[in-house]
């Protein structure tokens with residue numbers, strides 16, 4: 032099938048590459064000329080396991096092209112996926128300017144029938160606004176062309192995006208019941224047929240329910256994280272190991288093990304903004320989503336917890352003190368630093384006067400970019416970008432771990448102790464066992480582990 036993807040970011044590029052892999056003829060549009068040039072020169076703008084190979088293979092086979100040519104992109108695809116960003120507006124609601132601009136571009140150029148698919152995460156009612164934008168553009172040039180707006184939210188996880196897209200646990204498609212809506216549904220069914228071979232994974236629903244499903248999913252996951260973080264902070268006070276509790280409750284099939292990890296708070300481009308956007312939607316309808324307000328407030332507080340532990344241990348004035356930070360990306364296997372807890376920690380340490388050495392296996396380039404925005408030049412001069420985990424440690428009072436990269440899970444503790452000034456570890460992801468740390472003569476501060484030992 033001929034497919035256009037509007038917006039070649041995390042979701043757009045993965046969607047385009049995976050649909051090309053299945054044999055479709057894919058046109059990826061972006062307004063960012065540098066991104067398109069990079070892709071056309073064989074580069075890849077994001078770190079995502081397996082993506083580079085899929086893109087290279089399909090470029091070589093002529094099944095995927097990258098361009099900034101809007102008219103050509105509209106002419107190309109019978110199905111036009113909108114996968115542009117929906118960042119939070121000033122009031123926390125989803126900013127739809129990019130989605131609506133993409134819709135208008137389709138309306139300006141379309142001649143025949145188009146299926147317009149909202150893949151971006153958009154609030155309930157956006158399908159209607161996309162439809163209105165298309166109609167306005169058609170009317171403005173006196174053109175007649177039929178179309179149908181479909182909602183197909185994306186559930187992939189950064190760091191496992193290709194795998195998630197190729198093996199989805201569900202495909203949600205919202206369409207309307209008009210003749211165009213039925214025709215669009217039939218085309219979507221054909222497009223997604225390869226994913227449904229083993230068993231049917233598609234859930235068909237109306238557009239609004241599909242839009243809502245995406246927010247409900249992310250809000251539920253964020254709720255589990257904030258719930259565990261709040262309990263972990265209590266666990267620290269009452270002498271409880273939250274990891275033992277996690278096992279104890281996760282084994283209940285009604286609860287399950289996923290997303291019950293206490294840590295340094297959730298970040299990334301999705302949970303924070305999607306929780307906020309659902310709250311705003313509720314407010315527009317005079318409802319206060321009390322649970323989600325708490326989820327957000329708990330997370331904002333949680334991002335401060337690691338820094339507070341460091342300050343509690345080393346004092347409020349950290350001038351002359353140096354710390355090592357492992358992990359900058361908001362989660363492993365990505366270089367995405369949007370809303371990353373590491374940025375909050377670094378702000379706290381810098382404000383308290385410390386110097387830091389930071390290391391991340393893939394996010395160093397992105398870290399240099401975002402920290403130059405977060406920090407002044409003088410502050411940035413107090414951050415050293417280390418070449419390896421061990422390089423980050425030398426002369427540091429303590430190691431602070433913010434991202435649970437696999438490479439950090441089984442380090443050489445002897446070398447860590449030798450490099451650090453003091454054998455102190457703040458583990459923002461509970462990677463290590465307090466008992467093992469105690470035996471290795473480390474002072475260990477986890478999240479909700481309630482154990483502070485030095486032998």
Ligand SMILES: NC(=O)c1ccc[n+]([C@@H]2O[C@H](COP(=O)([O-])OP(=O)(O)OC[C@H]3O[C@@H](n4cnc5c(N)ncnc54)[C@H](O)[C@@H]3O)[C@@H](O)[C@H]2O)c1
Pocket residue numbers: 037038039040041042043060061062063066114115116117129132133150151152153185186187188189300301
């Ligand atoms: N990142 C994720 O893990 C993830 C997962 C599921 C859903 N989503 C949702 O998918 C959407 C996209 O997220 P993302 O992380 O891929 O964003 P992104 O910022 O990585 O990419 C968006 C791209 O769209 C381009 N763009 C903006 N306006 C355009 C236009 N009019 N025409 C063409 N290109 C345009 C931008 O230049 C950018 O490259 C968001 O709504 C997000 O909430 C993201």
